[in-house]
Amino acid sequence: MIPYGKQLLDAADLAAVQQVLNSNWLTQGPKVPEFEQAILLKCQAQFAIAVNSATSALHIACLALEVGPGDSVWTSPNSFVASANCALYCGATVDFVDIELETGNLSIQALSEKLILAKQTNSLPKVLIPVHFAGQPCDMPAIAALAKEYGFKVIEDASHAIGASYQNKPVGNCFYSDICVFSFHPVKIITCGEGGIATTNNAKLARKMQMLRSHGITSEAEELTEPSHGVWYYQQQMLGFNYRMTDLQAALGLSQLSKLTHFVAERHLLAKWYDDAFADNKGISPLQQQPYAYSSYHLYVVRLLNLNKTQHKDCVQFLRQQGIVGHLHYIPIYLQPYYQQLGFKAGYCPQAELYYQQALTIPLFPGLTAKEQHSVVDALQHFLENTQ
Structure with a gap:
């Protein structure tokens, strides 16, 4: 995996x-x-x-x-x-x-x-x-x-x-x-x-x-x-x-x-490769980077714009079947059962909930190979092409 x-x-x-x-x-x-x-x-x-x-x-x-x-x-x-x-x-x-x-x-x-x-x-x-x-x-x-x-x-x-x-x-x-x-x-x-x-x-x-x-x-x-x-x-x-x-x-x-600067620089290179790979796919929107900020790129998150809730879940499952750990960051905290008991309800933060329905975290870490990145992109695009 x-x-x-x-x-x-x-x-x-x-x-x-x-x-x-x-x-x-x-x-x-x-x-x-x-x-x-x-x-x-x-x-x-x-x-x-x-x-x-x-x-x-x-x-x-x-x-x-x-x-x-x-x-x-x-x-x-x-x-x-x-x-x-x-x-x-x-x-x-x-x-x-x-x-x-x-x-x-x-x-x-x-x-x-x-x-x-x-x-x-x-x-x-x-x-x-x-x-x-x-x-x-x-x-x-x-x-x-x-x-x-x-x-x-x-x-x-x-x-x-x-x-x-x-x-x-x-x-x-x-x-x-x-x-x-x-x-x-x-x-x-x-x-x-x-x-x-x-x-x-x-x-x-x-x-x-x-x-x-x-x-x-x-x-x-x-x-x-x-x-x-x-x-x-x-x-x-x-x-x-x-x-x-x-x-x-x-x-x-x-x-x-002592390796922090190198790790972050490598993450930027990997993220740039993903950005370029997804540039022409209108169904995939990587998170925007702001001009005032230099990210450490802990995560690489894309928004899948054209999937419904079931398709979103199926996409994560499909990636895992292909040996790729797709993940979600995050379920809005207030939707957790404990916070629901405190009185929070769905709809409280609409943008966070829309984000939750669209977001997908894909692999990003120092040492991720070009072959692995190609596998991630190919698998994700294959699923979208055969779903939309």
């Missing part, structure tokens, strides 16, 4: 992990801070907090911004459920802003209209979590302007977007947001096996996230509420979690990070 995405590991990655295995530190050693510093240099931010997953990073980011009962968090419905679940973990409510059909990203127009109505009903969000879908950044300057006007905080869910940029600034620099979150799951741009990181330029937010990832504990002398009883003394000052990243994960992440 040709997967829709996968990691690419080499001898240097294996050696980096082996070095840690041969050391005295499998966790809570020197590699995690080393990885954090490398991310800071890449993203041009001031602080980085590495954790065991992007889900954990989203959770502690919300907590650092004091999201809690009575608060509302808005996000995109076109994402993995973690983008919304993090608000519920904090006891807040979650709401959704419709997307742009052409990009899959949160719609600035829909956000603006929703904010106007929310102000009138005194129901503005405390935090907005825009999702950089498939690796293409949202219009962050526009979001930042609305955040300033309406007084909400911004967490960038950049789980798809390490290595991306907007207006020639790297995603993760937090110039237009309070916190930015990345994922290092194996299907992402680079991997730690599993892991995530939050970047910020706010020292207080950074320190709070550092404590939250490790049980809410501190041993820093200036933070203790009474004199230290010894070098071993620590205090739990808040309810935190065991969200720490291990040195094994950080070592792999460091090695992968």
